[in-house]
Amino acid sequence: MYQNDVPDERLLALLKEDDPDAFETIYHRYWRQLYAFVYQQVGGKEDASEIIQELMLSLWKNRMTSDILHLRSFLFIAARNQVNMHFRREINLKKYREYQLMQEVFESTDDIVTEKQLSEAIERALERLPEKTANIFRRNKLDDVSVKKIATEMGLSDRAVEYHLTKSMRAVRKHLQKFLHDN
Structure with a gap:
């Protein structure tokens, strides 16, 4: 040097x-x-x-x-x-995460919805959930933050975060399937 x-x-x-x-x-x-x-x-x-x-x-x-x-x-x-x-x-990762989530939720749908409609539908589904559960879903599924990091940031166990993710995925999936049938 x-x-x-x-x-x-x-x-x-x-x-x-x-x-x-x-x-x-x-x-x-x-x-x-x-x-x-x-x-x-x-x-x-x-x-x-x-x-x-x-x-x-x-x-x-x-x-x-x-x-x-x-x-x-x-x-x-x-x-x-x-x-x-x-x-x-x-930005591209966030779009990809949203796409990935939609693939997870709508594994075999032929319905066509716009990205905006989909984002709004997800937000409506998350508004019905407890704030902590919705926040965990957003951080993990949309922002790609790991379960471990979310747990540390929120003072929860990994298992508790996974519970909230499972709960939120069920609710979002159910709401989006209803959304698809209504459109």
Whole structure:
């Protein structure tokens, strides 16, 4: 690892020459600032760490071919781009989870309903459930949060969370089947 007084331009030149110490110096020089920047946008420690790791891995993988002129600017623009990609993935994951849920609920239906109608029907079904049960359903089935994490966050056992999921799935399935027959 190099001293703090080595300029970014020199570190970039050394990085391009495949110098792992230059990479390590860049990593240590910018990690905290990048983490704070990303954390402020995504609000989660794990997500922020993962984004920074992806960014640094990309920097290392592309070290020989990249033409970075201003390291600090490059890193923060790349971090912003990684955050944007993270949010796009999250949106797609949420849509996929909703699709997966619908596949689970309507295993063999030929009825066609719009995504909006389906979301509204799910919300109506969840409104009839106790708040805790509905919240657990949303967190697990729509937001893809693990049973263990939900249990920890809510101060419940894994088994209690699974009970609420089973209860909510039954209620949502029943409501959605009725919804399909009425439409």
